[in-house]
Amino acid sequence: MKAIVYSTPGDSSVLSLVNRDVPEPVAGEVRVRLAVSGVNPTDWKARASVGRPLVADEVTPNQDGAGTVDAVGDGVDGLTVGDRVWIFLAAHERPTGTAAEYAVIPAARAVRLADDASFELGASLGVPxxxxxxxxxxxxxxxxxxxxxxxxxxxxxxxxxxxxxxxxxxxxxxxxxxxxxxxxxxxxxxxxxxxxxxxxxxxxxxxxxxxxxxxxxxxxxxxxxxxxxxxxxxxxxxxxxxxxxxxxxxxxxxxxxxxxxxxxxxxxxxxxxxxxxTVGDDALGAAAEDVSAAVADGALPVGEEAGLPLTWFPLADTAAAHDAVEAGAIGKVLVRIDAS
Structure with a gap:
């Protein structure tokens, strides 16, 4: 699979596009074939945190995203292969962010996405x-x-x-x-x-x-x-x-x-x-449920006509996407991922 990685903190030039094996989920995890990755200010700030140790020798950035579950680890209830999901905190204390064709994440951080909601909407939820x-x-x-x-x-x-x-x-x-x-x-x-x-x-x-x-x-x-x-x-x-x-x-x-x-x-x-x-699992769980209910009600549309312009970058240009967020791009910056 194609993935964006970095092995040392720094400016966006530390990001590179590589080929890696498709990861396998373990107990309590799901693997998501990603369609869209969302970029937040915390993503470039985490990448730029010189002096702070990385959680692994190699890290894939970006907390938020959306895609389709394509493998499920043992002990996972409520999600099955084929489910459309939105993702939050994928890279929190983990090296597997959403700037990749596939990501393995804790099942609790993948939330069912309403059937009529787009992946770009799903990738715009999460942190914001x-x-x-x-x-x-x-x-x-x-x-x-x-x-x-x-x-x-x-x-x-x-x-x-x-x-x-x-x-x-x-x-x-x-x-x-x-x-x-x-x-x-x-x-x-x-x-x-x-x-x-x-x-x-x-x-x-x-x-x-x-x-x-x-x-x-x-x-x-x-x-x-x-x-x-x-x-x-x-x-x-x-x-x-x-x-x-x-x-x-x-x-x-x-x-x-x-x-x-x-x-x-x-x-x-x-x-x-x-x-x-650091808000805790109870608050995260409540937010995920209520945000999903709002999405199902059509209350959280995205796009310029809904007040949130979308700026797109291909996966290979994730560094430019980080730079755009750091420069204060208005609206939401998204990375389009075409999984093979």
Whole structure:
């Protein structure tokens, strides 16, 4: 099989296309013939982590993907040969990512994909959709699971509504019944956030941004999905409702943040950091189930008309795909894999 591998951390030039034997699953694993691999910022960051030991002498990158199960190890229930699946965290603490024609992964990380859902949609889920799910389910008095009606009567603020996580957060929140406010930085991104389903889209930077949010949500915002906490912590506290959750999942704009102490505790604000890789199996399982339900309901479409433009690369150009994500490509970067 063809696979992208690297044996030392570094820039994208360490990635190479090689031929390897098709792997065999052991107990608890499945082998997936991949159709599409999804690229996330964590993929290039993991590859570039100089000074951090690799999990194996040779690593295939990329956490997310979609394809068809073509072999099943002992003890696997719920998946059979021929099942269409979407994959998450394929390369977490393992060397077998999705930038290959075949990948062997734990069965728990392969989730049935609705029959009418495309592989490109499946490969766009994983890290973005599951992160968004977690961000929307950490409120002290909010739902721990998402479904239609779960967020009825609540207002969600998605900071950075045109990113992959922001896009998924908008879609999931709308599916669950919330009123969604998204913030964006350009006309192009405003168009994408509206296409994703945001009810209100506001622009930043804007000194009157807090006023605009409070005009929409005079009693404050219950859930905040935050991509740039270092820049937005003050604004988040200002517009937060009593007992609001501020779920931050990235360090865009800085690696430290400060917030007004009195205003924060007076509103009983919950500062909730989240990282999918360490969130735990229960949260991952809940997210996988709820995201799959949203996909089955048609609530998570991709493509420019749905607010998430897709940029494609062939498997041999996975390095260029990593570079595109590192450079801040808008939408989702995907690698097309043609298994032989």
């Amino acid at each position: 959709a599951m992160t968004a799910h977690r961000a929307l389910t950490v409120h002290e008095f909010g739902p721990s699971r998402l479904s239609p009606g779960a967020l009825d009567g609540r207002t969600v603020l998605v900071q950075g509504g045109a990113g992959a996580v922001g896009h998924a957060a908008i879609q999931l929140a709308v599916w669950a019944g919330a009123t969604v406010i998204a913030t964006v930085s350009s006309d192009e991104k405003e168009t994408l956030a509206r296409a994703a389903g945001a009810h209100h889209v506001l622009r930043y930077p804007d000194a009157a941004l807090a006023d605009g949010i409070r005009e929409i949500a005079p009693n404050g915002v219950e859930h905040i999905v935050e991509v740039a906490i270092a820049q937005n912590a003050g604004l988040d506290v200002e517009v937060a409702a009593n007992h609001a959750s501020i779920a931050y999942y990235a360090d865009n704009g800085g690696d430290r943040f400060t917030a007004a102490v009195r205003e924060s505790f007076a509103k009983n604000v919950r500062w909730q950091g989240l990282l999918l890789y």
